[in-house]
Amino acid sequence: MSQSNLKAKMVVDKAFRIAEVDKRIYGSFIEHLGRAVYGGIYDPSHASADESGFRNDVKQLIQELQVPIIRYPGGNFVSGYNWEDGVGPVESRPKRLELAWKTVEPNEVGTNEFMKWAKEAGSEVMMAVNLGTRGIDAARNLIEYCNHPGNSYYSDLRKQHGASDPYNIKTWCLGNEMDGPWQIGHKTADEYGRLALETAKAMRQVDSSIELVACGSSNTGMPTFPEWEATTLDHTYEAVDYISLHQYYGNPTNNTADYLARSMDMDHFIHTVISTCDYIKAKKRSKKTMNLSFDEWNVWYHSNEADSKMDPWSIAPPQLEDVYNFEDALLVGSMLLTFLRHADRVKMACLAQLVNVIAPIMTEDGGRVWKQTIFYPYMHTSTFGRGVSLKPVVDSPKYDASDYTDVPYLDSAVVYDEENEYLTIFALNRHLSESLDLNCDVRSFEGYQIEEHIVLENDDLKAVNTADEEKVAPHRGGQSQLDDGMLTARLAKASWNVIRLRKA
Ligand code: AHR
Numbered sequence: 001m002s003q004s005n006l007k008a009k010m011v012v013d014k015a016f017r018i019a020e021v022d023k024r025i026y027g028s029f030i031e032h033l034g035r036a037v038y039g040g041i042y043d044p045s046h047a048s049a050d051e052s053g054f055r056n057d058v059k060q061l062i063q064e065l066q067v068p069i070i071r072y073p074g075g076n077f078v079s080g081y082n083w084e085d086g087v088g089p090v091e092s093r094p095k096r097l098e099l100a101w102k103t104v105e106p107n108e109v110g111t112n113e114f115m116k117w118a119k120e121a122g123s124e125v126m127m128a129v130n131l132g133t134r135g136i137d138a139a140r141n142l143i144e145y146c147n148h149p150g151n152s153y154y155s156d157l158r159k160q161h162g163a164s165d166p167y168n169i170k171t172w173c174l175g176n177e178m179d180g181p182w183q184i185g186h187k188t189a190d191e192y193g194r195l196a197l198e199t200a201k202a203m204r205q206v207d208s209s210i211e212l213v214a215c216g217s218s219n220t221g222m223p224t225f226p227e228w229e230a231t232t233l234d235h236t237y238e239a240v241d242y243i244s245l246h247q248y249y250g251n252p253t254n255n256t257a258d259y260l261a262r263s264m265d266m267d268h269f270i271h272t273v274i275s276t277c278d279y280i281k282a283k284k285r286s287k288k289t290m291n292l293s294f295d296e297w298n299v300w301y302h303s304n305e306a307d308s309k310m311d312p313w314s315i316a317p318p319q320l321e322d323v324y325n326f327e328d329a330l331l332v333g334s335m336l337l338t339f340l341r342h343a344d345r346v347k348m349a350c351l352a353q354l355v356n357v358i359a360p361i362m363t364e365d366g367g368r369v370w371k372q373t374i375f376y377p378y379m380h381t382s383t384f385g386r387g388v389s390l391k392p393v394v395d396s397p398k399y400d401a402s403d404y405t406d407v408p409y410l411d412s413a414v415v416y417d418e419e420n421e422y423l424t425i426f427a428l429n430r431h432l433s434e435s436l437d438l439n440c441d442v443r444s445f446e447g448y449q450i451e452e453h454i455v456l457e458n459d460d461l462k463a464v465n466t467a468d469e470e471k472v473a474p475h476r477g478g479q480s481q482l483d484d485g486m487l488t489a490r491l492a493k494a495s496w497n498v499i500r501l502r503k504a
Pocket of ligand 1 (some may be wrong): 031076077168176177218296352353467
């Protein structure tokens with residue numbers, strides 16, 4: 001290998017453990033929004049539809065991603081949703097005006113259809129309750145419907161609707177983005193904190209085994225951040241298990257170096273929320289440590305203009321259909337690395353969303369399905385990023401972006417799968433014109449060999465995938481070698497790399 005001018009060093013050691021990765025950080029999200037459900041996962045007239053009307057070709061791609069948990073049914077949608085509209089005989093379900101996205105919700109898919117589908121897709125469900133237009137009563141009835149074994153009004157109703165066994169849904173979100181003025185039933189932090197606490201108590205009275213997520217801030221730019229978290233947790237600290245974080249990024253000014261530094265903002269967000277949780281813990285003299293659920297995150301901006309021109313009140317219009325390019329895949333990769341480095345506190349995260357709506361998977365109504373560029377870093381981390389997250393000690397050259405100074409060109413995370421004796425180094429080169437030579441000390445992994453070096457690269461940062469052509473796809477031709485515990489790898493300019501070592 002000839003030498004690059006850009007060099008970085010890394011030390012990876014078995015002893016530098018951050019925490020076991022909770023596989024639920026590779027979760028995703030399906031909202032009743034746009035063509036996520038209707039025309040996305042569900043299309044009874046499609047050639048690949050199963051007996052319930054769900055597309056098998058879409059299901060197969062979701063299985064390829066190994067999505068452990070899917071948040072449902074919203075999103076902003078949940079804050080106006082009557083869950084009762086979505087159960088019972090389909091022909092008698094009401095069509096409703098859906099106020100959050102200005103569409104018509106046909107309610108052909110509801111709780112029972114979704115639960116059955118999610119099981120087939122290999123995913124658990126993270127169910128959200130409506131704390132916008134509704135509250136304690138609807139939430140306690142829904143959990144009784146879903147989780148109570150039988151011999152009560154709502155559990156018997158579920159049985160009548162064909163689901164004899166309880167779903168035992170473990171994870172529940174107490175509303176969605178209640179800090180946002182756009183939210184139906186938006187609340188102050190005190191109003192929300194009180195309601196979330198009382199709803200949590202009632203839900204736990206129905207099923208004490210559940211885990212609950214309280215709403216944190218909708219993004220770092222909210223004027224109430226991080227006071228919202230402090231007040232909400234002041235009310236709910238002992239009653240909930242997680243606080244949520246949501247964040248989307250975009251590159252409207254077309255400055256890729258600045259754009260790729262956005263994961264620094266995400267890192268800062270996570271640090272601030274951890275500090276706020278720990279402040280409330282100290283204030284309450286609590287023994288409990290609050291964990292984080294980053295249950296909405298992605299790139300979202302490409303579709304804004306098209307959405308602003310959308311006519312209201314149709315069923316499943318193409319909303320939030322971002323077509324992702326190569327640089328988006330790099331930032332998505334970098335955000336995933338951020339979760340891995342915070343494996344001790346970020347226990348769940350949901351790529352928002354999964355199909356058609358700001359999604360890694362796209363469909364044509366009645367037609368083809370394809371993988372967007374962001375599919376790949378998501379799949380690589382979800383499939384290879386399970387085990388113990390190790391802290392890489394990194395010495396990398398840096399650059400200054402408009403919002404962040406000292407942005408390392410090398411972004412990385414490392415996962416050690418002890419059971420199967422794999423070590424996976426995820427490494428992203430943020431430099432847009434130069435390759436980076438990585439020198440990595442892996443001497444504590446005696447007897448390991450390089451299994452593969454996967455690379456996602458493209459000369460065109462704006463390259464996209466379509467149903468006709470997959471321009472952005474990984475290859476296995478990465479250049480790396482391992483001698484006496486020293487790994488050297490060439491990371492191409494602007495590239496996502498997955499270097500996997502395995503005990504020989
Ligand atoms: O994921 C799209 C929307 O983004 C969700 O409905 C909402 O929670 C967030 O603002």
